[in-house]
Amino acid sequence: MEAQVTDARPRDRAATRQRLLEAARMLFGEYGYEQVTVRMIASAADANIALVGRYFGSKSGLFGEVLAGEPTVRAVVEGDRAGLPRRLAEYAAERMSHDPETPILRSLERSAGDPEIQALVRERLHTVVLEPIAALLGGPDAHVRARMATAVFLGIGSVRRLIGPETPSPADVDRLTAVFELCLGLETRP
Amino acid sequence: MEAQVTDARPRDRAATRQRLLEAARMLFGEYGYEQVTVRMIASAADANIALVGRYFGSKSGLFGEVLAGEPTVRAVVEGDRAGLPRRLAEYAAERMSHDPETPILRSLERSAGDPEIQALVRERLHTVVLEPIAALLGGPDAHVRARMATAVFLGIGSVRRLIGPETPSPADVDRLTAVFELCLGLETRP
DNA sequence: GCGGCTAGTAAACGAGCGTATACTCGCCGA
DNA sequence: TCGGCGAGTATACGCTCGTTTACTAGCCGC
Structure with missing residues (x-):
């Protein structure tokens, strides 16, 4: 059995949304909007691709939310x-x-x-x-x-x-x- | 008959190559490498898409030639x-x-x-x-x-x-x- | 006059993109 | 205990990208 504790994450909408947001913030910041794919974001956040569309409407919606959430300078x-x-x-x-x-x-x-x-x-x-x-x-x-x-x-x-x-x-x-x-x-x- | 003189261009490899180069120079300069498609370049140069590959090997090859040909500052x-x-x-x-x-x-x-x-x-x-x-x-x-x-x-x-x-x-x-x-x-x- | 080299063309290929859909599965209240 | 709601999933759709291939047509030497 080995337990194989791949720390199965609890299903937490808010937390997953936050992980996506954070991953998007990092990636957009590093590579710019066009160079980052939603697959990259989902992969970095260890989430499913479809959740980007589900939680943020679209890639540009996610970008807008990232932009709005930045305290900036x-x-x-x-x-x-x-x-x-x-x-x-x-x-x-x-x-x-x-x-x-x-x-x-x-x-x-x-x-x-x-x-x-x-x-x-x-x-x-x-x-x-x-x-x-x-x-x-x-x-x-x-x-x-x-x-x-x-x-x-x-x-x-x-x-x-x-x-x-x-x-x-x-x-x-x-x-x-x-x-x-x-x-x-x-x-x-x- | 109407003659339909749509000024059929003479088939001139060097001239076509130059038109492609010029169109690429303009477009790359204005929009950047990733935003410009080879279709845009070919269309602006009034040439066929395949000629980009034929004359410059690839899109990046064309960009390199544009870059090399600039006198810059x-x-x-x-x-x-x-x-x-x-x-x-x-x-x-x-x-x-x-x-x-x-x-x-x-x-x-x-x-x-x-x-x-x-x-x-x-x-x-x-x-x-x-x-x-x-x-x-x-x-x-x-x-x-x-x-x-x-x-x-x-x-x-x-x-x-x-x-x-x-x-x-x-x-x-x-x-x-x-x-x-x-x-x-x-x-x-x- | 004509055959062959070549400039130019049309169309398609595979890959990757953003997005949408149909589904599975775990949890919670009745 | 169990039914359903919702988080998460797998997969496919339509599109555009760069690139390639098979083809057409005009010119030049013989």
Whole structure:
């Protein structure tokens, strides 16, 4: 008999749903929307393919729920205005060296084929990153400056993905801080 | 009879090959490798699908030839060291507002699924952008600084693609120049 | 004038995708 | 004890993808 305790999971709808959501978060973050198949997600979550459709309606529905559930960079954006460049730089430096634990930003760089997904991503980037930064900045061209900082932020992710991670030195973080200050128009030099 | 002169093209292997190459260059640049199908390319080139396989071996072979045939940003990178930030800024500003005529850079941002394509893109980015900039800079951490500038460059493309084009003001170009100076460690301030 | 090389064509192949359907089986209240 | 509800499953459907194969038709040297 050997007992063969393959820890038969109890049938738990909520838990299975959560496993799918978590697996999707990881995979979408790492590979982008189009590259991830529902079979990959189901396999990673150790669940059946059909459950994706059952619990989330469709692949794009699952992606939308993943996107909506991400706290994203709120902690970075929220805070005092003067410290924003340094917080952005430290977060970006984190992204340069190793995978961040909030993978959704990476999926922003990719995932562009499906117009529905594109709209989701665009809206999310707007409301979670661009608008908060612009609001914190204030001023007439706040959006332009927020946009430039966002560009630097996304670009760092692109480069890491394209040519591999690299651990930045403290001097690099300082330089990056200065770059963000410049982008945001928050130069602190006398 | 009506003659029906549907301008029957002369059968010209070289010309057809060139049309396919050109269509692929446009489409890959605009949508990235994975999003473009060989049917799209053949249709845009007004050629038969099978000719892609016949003339280029495969879709990835065609992509490789497109990649190899691009002059890319050589004109921007080559030149005096002091002027590099401004040249980069002007080129990047061009990218912010409307589509550049060398679309291959955009495909660098995307196209990540197939490992073979990823290797092609990585190698190309290295030899055409990163290495020339690092060589122009010199110094111990030249690669780190070149990498940071590349990140800004790619990020601007990502943002344009994600949230639409925006025409930068001359002041924005100035700011961008300062950003590149900072990234490259070429601060010219006294 | 004509046969053969070749550019170009039409159609199909197998694989993989997202999705939908019909089913099995374990648990829980009556 | 047992009937049914629902979580989980196996499988198939329709589609599109990259690729391949068998074919058609025009030009060029003889």
